Amino acid sequence: MIPVKSRRIGFFGTPLPLLKGLLFTLSRLFTKPVTYQYPEQKRQPADRWRGLHRLKTTDAGQLKCVACGLCEAVCPANVITVEAKETPDGRRFPNRFVVEVTRCIFCGYCQEACPKDAIELTTNYEFCGYTREEFHMTRDVLARN
Amino acid sequence: MLDFVIESVIKVVVVFAVLMLFVAYTTWIERKVLGRIQVRHGPNRVGPFGLLQPIADGLKGFFKEDIIPSNTDRLLYALAPALSIIPALLVVAVIPFGDQFTLFGRTITMRITDINVGLLYILGLAGLGEYGVMLGGWASNNRYGLLGSLRTAAQMISYELALGITLISVIMVSGSLSLVEIVEAQAGLWNVFKPILWVPFILYIICGLAEINRTPFDMPEAESELACGFNIEYSSMKFAMFFMAEYAHAISLAALITCLFLGGWNLPFVATPGFLKLPVFLAKVFALVFFFVWERGTFPRLRYDQIMRFGWKVLMPIALANIVVVGLYYTVIA
Amino acid sequence: MMLAMFFLAAGVAVLGALGVLLCRNPIHSALGLVATMVSLAVVYLLHHAEFIFVIQLMVYAGAVMGLIVFVIMLLDIRREEAASSRFAPGKVVGVGLAGLFFVAILVPFTSRLTGRMGGMTESALERIGSVQYLSDQLFGPYLLPFEIASILLLVGLVGAVTLAKKKL
Numbered sequence: 001m002i003p004v005k006s007r008r009i010g011f012f013g014t015p016l017p018l019l020k021g022l023l024f025t026l027s028r029l030f031t032k033p034v035t036y037q038y039p040e041q042k043r044q045p046a047d048r049w050r051g052l053h054r055l056k057t058t059d060a061g062q063l064k065c066v067a068c069g070l071c072e073a074v075c076p077a078n079v080i081t082v083e084a085k086e087t088p089d090g091r092r093f094p095n096r097f098v099v100e101v102t103r104c105i106f107c108g109y110c111q112e113a114c115p116k117d118a119i120e121l122t123t124n125y126e127f128c129g130y131t132r133e134e135f136h137m138t139r140d141v142l143a144r145n
Numbered sequence: 146m147l148d149f150v151i152e153s154v155i156k157v158v159v160v161f162a163v164l165m166l167f168v169a170y171t172t173w174i175e176r177k178v179l180g181r182i183q184v185r186h187g188p189n190r191v192g193p194f195g196l197l198q199p200i201a202d203g204l205k206g207f208f209k210e211d212i213i214p215s216n217t218d219r220l221l222y223a224l225a226p227a228l229s230i231i232p233a234l235l236v237v238a239v240i241p242f243g244d245q246f247t248l249f250g251r252t253i254t255m256r257i258t259d260i261n262v263g264l265l266y267i268l269g270l271a272g273l274g275e276y277g278v279m280l281g282g283w284a285s286n287n288r289y290g291l292l293g294s295l296r297t298a299a300q301m302i303s304y305e306l307a308l309g310i311t312l313i314s315v316i317m318v319s320g321s322l323s324l325v326e327i328v329e330a331q332a333g334l335w336n337v338f339k340p341i342l343w344v345p346f347i348l349y350i351i352c353g354l355a356e357i358n359r360t361p362f363d364m365p366e367a368e369s370e371l372a373c374g375f376n377i378e379y380s381s382m383k384f385a386m387f388f389m390a391e392y393a394h395a396i397s398l399a400a401l402i403t404c405l406f407l408g409g410w411n412l413p414f415v416a417t418p419g420f421l422k423l424p425v426f427l428a429k430v431f432a433l434v435f436f437f438v439w440e441r442g443t444f445p446r447l448r449y450d451q452i453m454r455f456g457w458k459v460l461m462p463i464a465l466a467n468i469v470v471v472g473l474y475y476t477v478i479a
Numbered sequence: 480m481m482l483a484m485f486f487l488a489a490g491v492a493v494l495g496a497l498g499v500l501l502c503r504n505p506i507h508s509a510l511g512l513v514a515t516m517v518s519l520a521v522v523y524l525l526h527h528a529e530f531i532f533v534i535q536l537m538v539y540a541g542a543v544m545g546l547i548v549f550v551i552m553l554l555d556i557r558r559e560e561a562a563s564s565r566f567a568p569g570k571v572v573g574v575g576l577a578g579l580f581f582v583a584i585l586v587p588f589t590s591r592l593t594g595r596m597g598g599m600t601e602s603a604l605e606r607i608g609s610v611q612y613l614s615d616q617l618f619g620p621y622l623l624p625f626e627i628a629s630i631l632l633l634v635g636l637v638g639a640v641t642l643a644k645k646k647l
Contacts, residue, residue, distance in 0.1 A: 265533040269536030272545060309537075
């Protein structure tokens, strides 16, 4: 048993805090619930919310990524795999770019490290799927996100 | 004889059905009001305002798998939920929820029976009610369950005493053990408004809450320490029966307080027209049910030794002193 | 109808009593006793003794048996220990006493049954069973025995507390 030092409030003072508590909960009863009714009513995340990854493209529709591998190196959870390839005219591009989203910790270091501003974390927090493989997101999937 | 039997059977069936409906919707009231107290919505998906939620829950209860853990005492394990719900339902037999009305030339009283020891009968049933909980915890061969039922037994035995002693003052003032006569004696003035009788009123609410194991005294369940206590191993309809018993107890406690202190079907200070009696009674019962939910949303659970000390060292002396004071006041002064 | 109810209640009472004797598990035995107590209460009710019915429910079926079950659960006795020998002296004495008790019960049966022949007619029982009559008797002619009984109970209570608690 833990001895608890009690503040003596006297015999007649005892019920008063109880009544105060009842009054407080009664006042709560008439306030508006703060719950978001999720599927119908969606919460707007902050602009800097770190959600699902996206590979950015230029206006011409080409991937900005040059497959330098910095994101792969910086990723603390090791979820990014990049394989570089060169086009005949000497431009580097990611032949394979996989993010295992289920293991991602959404720290945003990849976004920070990228010299070409090619990867970003969008504000999309609603992504789900039936298989694990759906979350091994490849280059083309990430570009569409 | 035969028409008496038929009338009684019809009354029992109707009261049972209505009680079960009330039990179901008390769970809805509880979840909704608790939700609003915690600034949430509460159930609102099944039907408008979640009104069909109790029905969905009931259906779910029926279709769930009934799991019986190994090494249980099979007989007692199956018997315990029934033992816990039967006394809860039997209490309603003596509760007068209205006066009487005439139907097809028959005078029908709005109560199943009026035995001249109605109040004691309710106390007796309260004593039987603890078996269900005790055996449920013991039979399921689980340590949490056993702890829960031991606590329940100790708590119920302790608070039953204070409960019974509190009632004596009401019996003294009303001069009867029949609930009907007690209600009729309050026609002009409810018992709460009579001098001193607010003390047993408060005592009775506290002891009653402890007796039906509701929140400030919900030792047997104590989710956070006993992982649900006595009903931890129960599933499906057996669990549902424990659950229903709990709410049936809450409703019958509310009805009892209404009868004993809040004037039953009587409006305060004025005569009650016949058609209003049942609605007035039900309104009071649901006001009390609302109070039970409200205080559940407010008070934290007491520690076990605090509960026992409070019962024996605070409530018992007050209850005993209450008898003396009420007796002296109503014989000497009034 | 009443007779059928009586035989039902009496049957349950006898079955419960047999259960007390024959069950190996002490909790089952205790529950058998509860069943006996409750069905005895029903028998009292059939005799219009409503007050006794309720007191039987409250005190014996509720409080006393509740405590017994509580204690058994607390001690956690799973199985009654098997008796060491078939003819232990305790058993012989017990059987002898049970036989004597049975004979003692049989004595009134041989002479005259209460009920139809005696003064305890149904209307008289209805009167006696009522709380008012009972309390008039208890607080009137039988006040002294009543008070002595309550003092005895109080003495028992104080004794139990002093025995159980060495340090108050």
